[in-house]
Amino acid sequence: MAELLLKVEQVSVSYGAVQALDSVSLEVKEGEIVALLGANGAGKSTLLKSVMRMVPLKQGVISFRGENLSHSRTSGIVKKGMALVPEGRGILGTMSVKENLEMGAFHRTDWESDLKHVLELFPILSERLHQHAGTLSGGEQQMLAIGRAILSAPRLLLLDEPSLGLAPKIIQNIFKLIQKINSDGISILLIEQNAHMAIKVAHRAYVLETGHIVASGLAHEISSDEELKKAYLGG
Amino acid sequence: MAEFIQHVINGISLGSVYALIAIGYSMVYGILQLINFAHGEVVMLSSVFGFYVAPYFLAHMDPSIGLFLVVLTVAMVGCGIVGFLIERLAYRPLRKAPRINCLITAIGVSLFIQYFTQLDFVFGAIPQSYPELMSREVYFTIAGAEVSNLQVLVLGLSFVLMVALQWIVYRTKLGKAMRAVSENTEVSALLGIPVDRVISFTFILGSVLAAAAGTLVSTMYPKVDALMGTLLGLKAFVAAVLGGIGSIPGAVLGGLVMGMAEEFTVGYLSSSFRDAIAFAILIVVLLVRPSGLLGKSRIEKV
Ligand SMILES: Nc1ncnc2c1ncn2[C@@H]1O[C@H](COP(=O)(O)OP(=O)(O)OP(=O)(O)O)[C@@H](O)[C@H]1O
Numbered sequence A: 001m002a003e004l005l006l007k008v009e010q011v012s013v014s015y016g017a018v019q020a021l022d023s024v025s026l027e028v029k030e031g032e033i034v035a036l037l038g039a040n041g042a043g044k045s046t047l048l049k050s051v052m053r054m055v056p057l058k059q060g061v062i063s064f065r066g067e068n069l070s071h072s073r074t075s076g077i078v079k080k081g082m083a084l085v086p087e088g089r090g091i092l093g094t095m096s097v098k099e100n101l102e103m104g105a106f107h108r109t110d111w112e113s114d115l116k117h118v119l120e121l122f123p124i125l126s127e128r129l130h131q132h133a134g135t136l137s138g139g140e141q142q143m144l145a146i147g148r149a150i151l152s153a154p155r156l157l158l159l160d161e162p163s164l165g166l167a168p169k170i171i172q173n174i175f176k177l178i179q180k181i182n183s184d185g186i187s188i189l190l191i192e193q194n195a196h197m198a199i200k201v202a203h204r205a206y207v208l209e210t211g212h213i214v215a216s217g218l219a220h221e222i223s224s225d226e227e228l229k230k231a232y233l234g235g
Numbered sequence B: 001m002a003e004f005i006q007h008v009i010n011g012i013s014l015g016s017v018y019a020l021i022a023i024g025y026s027m028v029y030g031i032l033q034l035i036n037f038a039h040g041e042v043v044m045l046s047s048v049f050g051f052y053v054a055p056y057f058l059a060h061m062d063p064s065i066g067l068f069l070v071v072l073t074v075a076m077v078g079c080g081i082v083g084f085l086i087e088r089l090a091y092r093p094l095r096k097a098p099r100i101n102c103l104i105t106a107i108g109v110s111l112f113i114q115y116f117t118q119l120d121f122v123f124g125a126i127p128q129s130y131p132e133l134m135s136r137e138v139y140f141t142i143a144g145a146e147v148s149n150l151q152v153l154v155l156g157l158s159f160v161l162m163v164a165l166q167w168i169v170y171r172t173k174l175g176k177a178m179r180a181v182s183e184n185t186e187v188s189a190l191l192g193i194p195v196d197r198v199i200s201f202t203f204i205l206g207s208v209l210a211a212a213a214g215t216l217v218s219t220m221y222p223k224v225d226a227l228m229g230t231l232l233g234l235k236a237f238v239a240a241v242l243g244g245i246g247s248i249p250g251a252v253l254g255g256l257v258m259g260m261a262e263e264f265t266v267g268y269l270s271s272s273f274r275d276a277i278a279f280a281i282l283i284v285v286l287l288v289r290p291s292g293l294l295g296k297s298r299i300e301k302v
């Protein structure tokens, strides 16, 4: 049995009067790629933020490898082995590519060999190491954001719409890399509006609709469900 | 000509002191978007620390650069601790509060330190003279202008500290983390950067520089006064705004311009305008270029 990494139990979050998540439960096991699908405003980003404790929970429990995270801080959760690549990538534009990567490895001392590994995974970054990260193209920034997150040595990587705003060819490339990262032993929880692509690489998927999980199952089950297909996969 | 050069030299050394203080305002603003009004009080406390410890060392040492450095070190350690405590006790509990609350607290902390220092059993309300750490002598003359050993000390020490700061901010992991946090706090936390620790470090760093400024000011103008931090702090704050608040090179430039402007006002206009010039500069900057000389113009989030 693969180890249970992330367990979200009946989590509710609200922003003032807006209830963004309503009793959401979800799991990610070691080795999996899990897709979290849903329309605009469904609460996908909020779920990842609540996992990283960037928003307060109104109710529910989130645990990572059996440990309740309710008293952890964001930076402490990173140390425990979870990393989030946020919506919009969160590049530190005034710092160099190298410095961005170094900050990703902030809590580590032995990251030089991992840096080599990341640069092999994203060769374009080694050409840009000393450039300001703000000067990179969108696709390069996404690679930097992912590479930087990998340098924190996560067991579970949370990706919030990595394909957003990128050209189709680059999206293809990003998804290939996601599979590669997964085969290197990092589990992945992936948010996508681009549900077609996501479901192709994912093992399992959850569908979120206005704060509720409305469907979950193996990826191919979700993609063959006619109703879901109409609603989320564009017919 | 000699008079002009003399003013330039005096202006640069006064400006270096403003720069050292302005850096602290700028770094804290960069990281918390908070104007730490208590920063001037840290400068004042540096002189108070020097006032109390110098006699102990004077019992064993003659006034000299060595004595100055010893007293400076004590003041730096003391102010570093004060800076750490100000953030930890006053600002950290307000981390998620509206910014206006923090601003009011900053003013409160500033007044608290001023009045606490004025208590009789602390320092008292009466200005005292600062012990002579180094005797002033003319170090050299250029084109008829005299440069004193104290001015050389001010310039040398400021230069060394600014280079050290640059090294910390660009070469060390904690310094890089300071830049990361000031660019984007949320992302920094997501990278595993312990944001609170970085903020503490920033306050300590700023306060250590303020300690150097206070010790230099009191060495040049040997007086200690519980209220001396107000005006020094305000002028340095104007210098930080002038340079572009949030920018370290801006703070240095702003400090130098400020020192120069003050010195020239005193020299060629009237010494009664000494303090007014700072506020004239502030008004002009806010009207003409609110983002300052080296500041990036950005839309205020408030
Ligand atoms: N900071 C906030 N303040 C108030 N409401 C918010 C905030 N963030 C999100 N919301 C609201 O919460 C709901 C869920 O938002 P969330 O960003 O989690 O959705 P999402 O599924 O990630 O959407 P998208 O696909 O657009 O990224 C939306 O109704 C949104 O308007």
Ligand SMILES: [Mg+2]
Pocket (backbone or CB within 6 Å): A044, A045, A046, A087, A160
């Ligand atoms: Mg989102």
